[in-house]
Amino acid sequence: MPLTRGRRAKDDAVTSAGARDKRVPSPSEGAPRKRGAFLNLTNAGKNLVRFPGSKKKATAPPPKSAAEHKAPAVHREEKENVAVRVPELVEREVKENVAVGVPEVPEVPRPPAPLEKAQIPAEFDVDAEDRDDYLTCPEYAKDIFDYLKSREEKFALPDFMALQPAVNAEMRAILVDWLVEVQENFELYHETLYLAVKLTDHFLARTPVARHSLQLLGSAALMIACKFEERSPPCVEDFVYICDDTYDKEQFLSMESRIFSALGFDIGIPIAYSFLRRYAKCAGVGMDTLTLARYYCEMSLMDVELARERASLLAAACLLLALLAKDLQGWTPVLRFHSGYALAEVGPVARRLHSALARPPSGNLNAVRQKYAHPVFFRVALLPLIDVDVVEKQASA
Incomplete structure (x- = not known):
């Protein structure tokens, strides 16, 4: 307890002393003037600035007279002459540098102009409904598949x-x-x-x-x-x-x-399945028609001759057969625009695909047929194959 009383007494003394000094002395009594940090900005010219190592005090420059504010005409003429001579001096300096062998600084190339995307006609814009879905990349969909098609070569x-x-x-x-x-x-x-x-x-x-x-x-x-x-x-x-x-x-x-x-570590090979899903969206077909086209496409994996076809063209032929089997419209202008293939190019491949599907299965190779005979796949493997005359008529159209 004595220690506590000692502290309290000391604190009281400090408090009483502070109470006596509450009166702020006037400037005449020697009180320091108030100023902001980093000098008084409103009177910056009147303050003395001294840098470390300098021998003389930096003083504010004297105010200019009205005559000094008005530049003489002789000085203006000299400035104009200098401005005229600057290009001549630069050109002479460049010539001297070339003669001496000083390498010329290359010019910085300008950035290329922004690429302009090809506008898709409104009647062919199948991605317009997905404008708000960033996961489907609607603004790049056609460019992506055009790039995949170019990689097929x-x-x-x-x-x-x-x-x-x-x-x-x-x-x-x-x-x-x-x-x-x-x-x-x-x-x-x-x-x-x-x-x-x-x-x-x-x-x-x-x-x-x-x-x-x-x-x-x-x-x-x-x-x-x-x-x-x-x-x-x-x-x-x-x-x-x-x-x-x-x-x-x-x-x-x-x-x-x-x-x-x-393969040179390049395994990004375009596949027919990706093109088939794209073409089905362009045609606006239902899931049952797409599944039938997928069945034809998966059956084509068994044929070594069809494996040599371009994936995009094979997918177009599979969708064409599915459209004919479902008695839907054939190769529309929308499909031609997005696939890049005319009916004259798709028809021969569709004819060869029909011949491969018409052949009876050899041995026990029934994995694809059993897979697509399941109700999940609409039992499309159990549907009869369309007549060859329908394919021939469409291919020769």
């Missing part, structure tokens, strides 16, 4: 089965049929299946493959496609399992590396 396939001494078209069809089953069991995207088949075909077009390594090639291609398309791709052990431990993990990783090296 880079991935044109030759007659690659002629380059394979140990693999034939029937073995490839068996592999594709098995990949369809794997895609359905793993519930993978359809884009994954199409890309896996494309990767397999492009590898076969570059490298000879032994018969016992064909399933390893297809599985490794599907594994790469899963990494490219899927949100949660299966792991390597899953692919080892579906192959019944015929190949080990190291063989899968080695084949994956071989595929990447053979």
Whole structure:
């Protein structure tokens, strides 16, 4: 308690002293004048500014007289002469620098003018209804598919089965049929299946493959496609399992590396499934017609000759057959505008696709038919194939 009384007494003394000093002395009694931080801005010219290291005090410049405010005519003439001589001096200096060998400073190029987007006619603007949906990229939709179509030239396939001494078209069809089953069991995207088949075909077009390594090639291609398309791709052990431990993990990783090296790590191959969905939107068809076209497109994966067709043109032929099967309008101007193909180009491919679909299945290759016979896919595989005369009439129109 004595310590507390001592503190309180001391605080009282300080408080009483402060109370006596509450009266602010006047400037005549020596009180400092108030000024703002960084000097008084309203009287900046009257304040003395001293910089570190300077010997003299900086004083404000004396006020100018009225005569000094008015510049003499001689000075104005000198300034005008100097302004006239500046370009001459610059030109002479440039010539001297060139003679001496001083490198000339390059001019900074001007930025290019903004690119102007091609205006889509109102009657062909199928993306107008999606203007507020940024996820569908309506302002870039046509440009994206035009770019994908231009990339097809880079991935044109030759007659690659002629380059394979140990693999034939029937073995490839068996592999594709098995990949369809794997895609359905793993519930993978359809884009994954199409890309896996494309990767397999492009590898076969570059490298000879032994018969016992064909399933390893297809599985490794599907594994790469899963990494490219899927949100949660299966792991390597899953692919080892579906192959019944015929190949080990190291063989899968080695084949994956071989595929990447053979394709130059460029696996963004345009696929028919993407074009088909785009064309179906342009045609404004229902889900049942689109599913029928998807069935035709997936059946085309089994045919090695149709695999060499451009993906965009094959998708157009699949949609044309579906439109004819549903007794809908044929190849409309809207489809021609967005696909870039006239009916004379689509017709021959549709005729070849119809011939491939009319052939009876060989062996037990029924994975695609069984898949699209399910009610989820509107049982489109059970629908009868349209007559060939209808296709011929449309193709020759």
